[in-house]
Amino acid sequence: MRSLYLFIALRKTGNICPCRLENPAETPPAGGRPLADWYTLSAEEVRRELGTGPAGLSPGEADERLQRYGKNVLREEARETRLQVFLRQFKSVLIVILVIAAAISFLVGEPVDAAAILIIVVLNALLGFSQEWQAGEAIEALKKMLVQRAVVVRGGERQEIDAAGLVPGDLVALEMGERVPADLFIVEATSLEVDEAPLTGESSPVDKAPDSLPAGTTLAERSNMAFAGTTVVNGRGRGVVVATGMTTEFGMIAGLSQRVEDEATPLARQMDRLGRDLGLIALGIAVLAVAVGLLQQRELLEMFLVGVSLAVAVIPEGLPAVVTLTLAIGIKNMMRRNCLIRHLPASETLGAVSVICTDKTGTLTRNEMAVVRVKTPGAEVAVTGTGYAPDGEFLVGENPIDPLADPGLQQFLHTVLLCNHATLKLEEGGWRILGTPTEGALVVAAAKAGLSREDAPEAAKEFSFNSTRKRMTIVYPGEGDFVAHVKGAPEVLLARSSRLLRGDSVVPLTDDLRDALLAEIAGYASGGLRVLGAAYRPLPEGLEWTEETVEEDLIFLGFAGIVDPPRPEAAEAIRLCRSAGIDVIMITGDNPLTAYAIARDLGLSSEGALTGADLEALTDDELASRLRTTKVLSRVTAEHKLRVIDILARERAVIAMTGDGVNDAPALKKASIGIAMGIKGTDVAKESSDMVLVDDNFASIVAGVEEGRREYDNIARFTRYLLSSNIGELVAIVGALLLGLPLILIPVQILWINLVTDGLTALALGLEPAEQDVMQRRPRDPGESILTRNAYLVVLILGVWLGLLTIYVFSGLYQVDLDRARTMAFTGLIIFELYNVLNFRSFRFPLHRIGFFSNPALIFAILGSLALQALVVYVPILQTFLGTAPLTPADWGLLALLGLPVLIAGEVYKAVMLRATVR
Structure with missing residues (x-):
């Protein structure tokens, strides 16, 4: 009998109950029998309970039942509108803070700053919307799984009808190559075999015959039933409809999938936490600076300008756009590795995976019996x-x-x-x-x-x-x-x-x-x-x-x-997972002996295999303990998979779940990242997933993990780099204020640095190649902040250094020529940051180890930033816009020499730390 876990879960939602389709007033089918019991009856008992016979239903009775039970269709989740997808791009705390910063800039008379910030926010939202909407357009689901036509016997005559018009009691003819249109009890069978892999995960076709079965027979062994969404691969037969639409096994699992809520990705949670922290810091520093300025008897308007400058300095305006662009570029890289990402953050989430729950047939094996x-x-x-x-x-x-x-x-x-x-x-x-x-x-x-x-x-x-x-x-x-x-x-x-x-x-x-x-x-x-x-x-x-x-x-x-041979590249992929600290659990509907043998051939170490019945006999704590050593689960159902995910999630695992069938949809939606098969996957599985595996190959998942780790490393690199730059701006402004100096940088200059100079180099950092040992590291803790304690220290030290250098440059000139002094500080801070970006290419390896030219995009970004700054310094219209004055070649040379120690210090630090690690 189908596990009560699924049945009760669906009943509690109020979304599905036995024999109810669309209208709460609908009555149960003839006999009022629970759906899970039909397989225990004989063919004659089924016909008697449903009031049908060899001639099928009369046309009038079929019409009456259609009114009573509703159409044989699935109730779908309403797809998000374009507006909803667009507005979802503004959910990030950091985006909200930027919108607030734009509003404040406008209120204090800085409309140019406000417009620049809002343009960045809108462009970021448009990019995210474009990626997600295109993915949604490519993967339409649920309604496509039920066949459009069905051959029924009504009033003794065969006729082809729209499958949506099937009702309980209809007599349906099945032929090889056809999809089963509803849940049927088989009353006639000649060499009838049905492929139930989309529902049960069982790789072998199931022989069907009109025999009653004992209570407790598992779904995969109900040989007298044919289920909606499965396919006849051999022979022919007839079956009596016992369930339609949402009351079919297919529909019940689809309903369960709809009740599973999406969870925020680790990156999204970290960025929201960072946004909240930065917002509080910006507010606190701005208020404190204004208070200090007023105590120094500075003008109120000047202090408002200082407060806005500080708020702009603290918030890395370019960060959301750089993160979005980096993820978008990562999606294209993953597509080249046969991983189609449906949602932007999912590509980075793949890099955080600590457990991969994978199907066997077609993923670890070739899905070609030999x-x-x-x-x-x-x-x-x-x-x-x-x-x-x-x-x-x-x-x-x-x-x-x-x-x-x-x-x-x-x-x-x-x-x-x-x-x-x-x-x-x-x-x-x-x-x-x-x-x-x-x-x-x-x-x-x-x-x-x-x-x-x-x-x-x-x-x-x-x-x-x-x-x-x-x-x-x-x-x-x-x-x-x-x-x-x-x-x-x-x-x-x-x-x-x-x-x-x-x-x-x-x-x-x-x-x-x-x-x-x-x-x-x-x-x-x-x-x-x-x-x-x-x-x-x-x-x-x-x-x-x-x-x-x-x-x-x-x-x-x-x-x-006969065997479905393992993919030749799967063994190496599992070895890579082992070296990367990623657990692999094979979850299959196949025979335990077959599953265990394949695992053994692939080098997947497991203490035997657990069946679905074994899982039901274990408590959650016992199962959690067994999962540490037993990596092969066979004969499992949809609810078993959900339970495994819940137990693994309880232990703070980031879980990738693969699947191809209807039975996999709830688990795909529940997992940290759901991975549907592109070749043999059903539309329901794809719709429930975060990623579609184009070639159905486990090795492509591992390649995606490597790409995801590279993405996260790069996001961490440019986030820390941007924050160190912003701390430099903050120190320069606050330091000048405390020393009684004029405003060292005006808001529009800070915005130029954050959006243009830092934005270009940060985006180039997002293209940094993966480090050589990226797949020899254990998965990161999903609860760990993108700014670790060591990272905070490095960011703070470098940021303070940049700020003090800027104050040094400004303090020697402001009394002679304020515009030139401010231009030297403005340009100097950019040059210092361009040196600093090279420090953030790797947190562990010096430049000579990773190759100075291994990321040509960064070299072009540095040269491009210098060229843009030269335009700002020498083009009259830009001088007026950004408040700059011309500099001499000697000025540029002085700034270059002052910034060089920033790079040298970083290289010395990494060389010392690397030698200490090797020892």
């Missing part, structure tokens, strides 16, 4: 090759063999090829399989031996596979009479076999041989291989063809070991 070993009574053969391309060798030991020269191996491949519905096709982009992945693997193995079904005769009879029989038989005309080719669970075939083919001889199957083969089958299974056996039998003339008469006295041919 035969890797074949065991016949005469030999054991390894099969090489990857993917569905029919290229590979058959090896005994290390020696290639001709598979058609071995009669036993040839007959095995011939049988699994004929007893098969899959087709291998070469299309644009490569080889692909039409049919189930397991059958496809057998077809590819036969193709590697040069076999195909092109010249095969038409089948005379088929006995279909289902979960009860666990075997499939197709009868073909043989050279003399008819031959039955059988494939299925090898232990089932062995039980029905009396002989086996060894070489070109048929020999009796003794009990000892049977036991030995069963032991080898168990060994294959424990190694994570999916095992499929084959047998055949020439049918005697006159035999009545029934399941029991045909499928007995079989000649056992052997069995194949």
Whole structure:
């Protein structure tokens, strides 16, 4: 039975209850049965409770039920409007402070300053809006998952209708390749197999048959149900609709996803904290400075100007824009690494990840089943090759063999090829399989031996596979009479076999041989291989063809070991995670033995595997303890994933969760960063995610983590650099005030420094390459401030140094020529900061280690800042605007010499610290 965790969570929201779709006045479906119980009934009981039969509902009854239960559609979350997305860009505390600063500037008669600040704020918002709206346009979701058309039987007639018109009790026809339009109880099935990976995470198609099941059967094992949003991959059948719209399993999970609220990213929280701190500091310093000035009997208007200058000096006006631009550039870099970021801060959040909860199929593995070993009574053969391309060798030991020269191996491949519905096709982009992945693997193995079904005769009879029989038989005309080719669970075939083919001889199957083969089958299974056996039998003339008469006295041919092979780059990616201090947890709907074997092959260390049932038996504390050592979780559901995220979050982990199915959507939304698969991911998963993995490759996630760490390092670099520059401005203004000097910098000059000079160099710092050991460091603490204690100290020391140098330059000239003195202070502070920016390229490595020209953008930014400052100093209209006077070449040379020790001191400090660290 479906876990009460999900059911109760949905009931508490008031959003969903059994059999209620859109209207609170709607009544439950016929029988009033809870949705989770249908699988415990028989086909006749389901029909009786829903008031339907082999002829389906009458058209009138269908219309009445449509009015009662509502349309078979999902209730979607209303998408944000353009205005809402735009206004969300102003939520940052730092942005609010800048708006307040602009208002104050306007009120005290500085409209130019106010306009400049507001222009920066609006441009920043437009950039953020553009990135997020484009991502939203690219990923439309929920409503696309339910099929648009469905074939139903109403009044005894087949008709195609809009799937939104399905109601409980409708009789729906299913064919291969179609999506299931609602939750159905299967009443007829012929070789019916359904791919439920979008819902359960199970990689293998599920056989469907109209049998009642015991209470407590897990969702992935409900073989008498077909669920909305899944796909028929083989056979055909019919099913009675038991749930539609939001009451389907799909709808319930989608509803749960809608209730999960987004959380602020670590960077957003840190920037808000920094904004609040800077706002309080600006207010406090401005008030204090005005008070000191008034005590010095300075004019009130002058002190208002000083207060505005200080407020402008404290707040790094360019910081929000530089952060936004850096994240936008990072998004483009991540796209080159196959990571499509949907929200700007998510790219940096990826760099803070400490735990990656990853799916197995298609992410750690290729999602292409392949035969890797074949065991016949005469030999054991390894099969090489990857993917569905029919290229590979058959090896005994290390020696290639001709598979058609071995009669036993040839007959095995011939049988699994004929007893098969899959087709291998070469299309644009490569080889692909039409049919189930397991059958496809057998077809590819036969193709590697040069076999195909092109010249095969038409089948005379088929006995279909289902979960009860666990075997499939197709009868073909043989050279003399008819031959039955059988494939299925090898232990089932062995039980029905009396002989086996060894070489070109048929020999009796003794009990000892049977036991030995069963032991080898168990060994294959424990190694994570999916095992499929084959047998055949020439049918005697006159035999009545029934399941029991045909499928007995079989000649056992052997069995194949099939696996979804790991991606070759996944093992190296997991090793990188280990060196970076990132835990990797495999969460899959697949078999625990298979999952554990894949983990072992990839080097993912785990003390066994936990199943969904194991998780339910553990308390939260017990599960938290097990997760420290057990990294493989199998047979899990949507609520299990949410619980794992909650437990990991309780331990301050920053969690990346990957997923591709509907069942993954709540966990994707709940995780610190949700990562949806781009190739096999559903629209619901993509809509719930922060990032879409374009190539479905785990290695791309790790590459994204590296890029995210680089982004954060650069954001920390330019944030600290900007703050050190602002402290320099602050010290210069306050110091001059305390010394009784005139106002050293006017507001428009400070704004020029913060927006133009500092903005250019800070943006260039955002392009700094990643340090060599970026993936050898442990993840940062998400609660740690972007300004650590050491960072505060360095920023403060350098800022005070810059400010005192500026006062020194100004104090020697102001009595002679105030405009020239102020221009020297203005230009000097810019030159000192340009030296200082080189200190912030790395907090640990000197320039000779990272390369002076390794970030050419910074060199251009420094030269560009100097060129712009020269224009400000010498162009008359700019002189008037910014209050500057011409400088001589000697003035520039003096300022360059005064600033050089700032760089030398930083280099000496880093060299000393690096040597101490190495020792």
